[in-house]
Amino acid sequence: MDVAGRIEDYALIGDMQTAALVCRDGTVDWLCLPRFDSHAIFAGLLGTEEHGFWRLGPAHEPDAQPPTAARRSYRGDSLVLESEWDTKRGTVRVIDFMPPRDTDAPQLVRIVEGVSGRVPMRSALRMRFSYGRVVPWVHKVDGRTVAVAGPDSVWHDTEAETYGKDLTTYSDFTVSPGERIAFTISWQPSHKDQPALPEPENALAATEEFWREWVDHCTYHGPYREAVVRSLITLKALTYAPTGGIVAAPTTSLPEDVGGSRNWDYRFTWLRDAAITLSSLLRTGYREEARAWREWLLRAVAGDPENLQIMYGIAGERELGETELDWLPGYENSQPVRAGNGAAGQLQLDVYGEVTEALHLAHMTGLARNDYASLLQLKLIKYLEDHWDEPDEGIWEVRGPRRHFVHSKVMAWVAVDRTIKLIESGDADGPLEEWRKLRDDIHRDVCEKGYDKERNTFTQSYGSKELDASLLLIPQMGFLPPDDKRVIGTIEAIQRELSTSDGFILRYPTSGDEENLDGLEGDEGAFLACSFWMADDLAMIGRVDEARKLFEKLLALRNDLGLLAEEWDPRLQRQVGNFPQAFSHVPLIDTALRLTASGAYGG
Secondary structure: OEOOOOHHHOEEEEOOOOEEEEOOOOEEEEEEOOOOOOOEEEOHHHOEHHHOEEEEEEOOOOOOOOOOOOEEEEOOOOOOEEEEEEEOOEEEEEEEEOOOOOOOOOEEEEEEEEEEEOEEEEEEEEOOHHHHOEOOEEEEEOOEEEEEEOOEEEEEEEOOOOEEEOOEEEEEEEEOEOOEEEEEEEEEEOOOOOOOOOOHHHHHHHHHHHHHHHHOOOOOOOOOHHHHHHHHHHHHHOEEOOOOEEOOOOOEOOOOOOOOOOOOEOOOEEHHHHHHHHHHHHHOOOHHHHHHHHHHHHHHOOOOHHHOOOEEOOOOOOOOOOEEOOOOOOHHHOOOOEEOOHHHHOOOOHHHHHHHHHHHHHHHOOOOOOHHHHHHHHHHHHHHHHHOOOOEOOOOOOOOOOEOEHHHHHHHHHHHHHHHHHHHOOOOOOOHHHHHHHHHHHHHHHHHHOEEOOOOEEOOEOOOOOOOHHHHHHHHOOOOOOOOHHHHHHHHHHHHHOEOOOOOEOOOOOOOOOOOOOOOOOOOOEEHHHHHHHHHHHHHOOOHHHHHHHHHHHHOOOOOOOOOOOEEEOOOOEEEOOOOOHHHHHHHHHHHHHHHHHOOOOO
16 A cells, blocks of 8 residues: 655654654654664655554554544644544544653654543554565564564564564554553664663653753744744754754655656755754754754864865765665655765855854854864865856756856855954954955856846856846845845846746746756756745845745645645645755744844734
């Protein structure tokens, strides 16, 4: 049976080392253990039930679709999911969560709670290792069920009776009002002794307390607090706690074009995404996460800042080779399914600007000084001195030919500008006059070669007629003031040429006068980050009501749990791309902060 869930039908739970996606019908269709980037033991999201799943919900006929929950929500400001089903026999609740961990075995805990009546329930657990390809050896050890394959073992514990059938572990039981029955799985290296027996109720209390204390540090108390806090919790869940690295998303190969080939692995740390995430965390009171990311950055690029990669593994790994998992049919037959990401070897000059901007903001908000961070900034600018005027693959990681992307040049200017400010503050030494000239040279080059005077707009790349939503960052980065006629012209041109029928913003045209715009087949949806950028820019140029309306339309695209994927497909009216996506939740926070500061909200 294929998975039935749309992307927005999924909930996120996680322990800040990995994450699971839980569908409305109570099925865990995605979980990698023990890390975000490990092989999945449940890969049904990208295939069928044969590739691994764990369904827990009211019993149903074998050939029928499992019933979906009537209600679901996170328990307060936490990552504890509650789903409730109303059946003919009564109402039942399932509580799903992953306890935050330090060195203990990762656990997924599911607690069934009777609300009313007597409800027949079923747990169906089908573990498939190596992204659904390997059937493990399932057996009993000291009364516990364990699945073993190669280096991995997963231990399944419950007080309910279990039995095996069709290479699946089942439990059939009935729950009464007030009765609670727990089910857990725990990962452990297969050569080690069995992990400690889980304590589900204690773990639930500790997990709730963890999130309650963490959210208490949030300094934002504006009108969009619910959306901001849920986005912050999501960003925290995407942070790999042992190192401070931040994944772009916990999934791979959820399509940008359903049925197409624009399917990528996002379980890595993009410097760009992580840097803007750090910016949002700093501005909402989360300095410890910012400090941890800065330390991750310094370790990742240590000794070789001249060869800065655009992305790394969550512990700073450099080799992220891209392969295709050809035994998986893909989400709604979107192929190929990929593991790893070949874009790691691309040249993207804009990341120098994003990293430098993040370090600058950390410095400006009083994060304790780190001498190596300052030294890194200086080394990055020395590299840019010789390479800023080269073509690159740009922010969108095109797989076509390199170009002189305007956004890349603007971000090179940002890198130089912020480093000049660091030197002027007295916290670093460098050739100030030389770099001031470099800043002026880059600025002049962009304004001369990246601006179309006839149309009064900046363009995607030098000599191009195409537009690009990344140009919306020009005023936000301070390259030009918001009231500059070239900025206003660019905003209005993007509204005309890159807007969808429902008013959201595309990254760039995927087809047009220029051949091979991004080197890929097919189209894609509206890019949510770009749509938030448009709301930001509209507020900056004084069109505040318009900005607020667009922002609230974007908030309405979130699923019932406040989560966003990478894109919105205006034809299918559904979320597409990897989920949940840090690059969507970060600009949501940023736009909320800007609109709140402007007083641009109703009520």
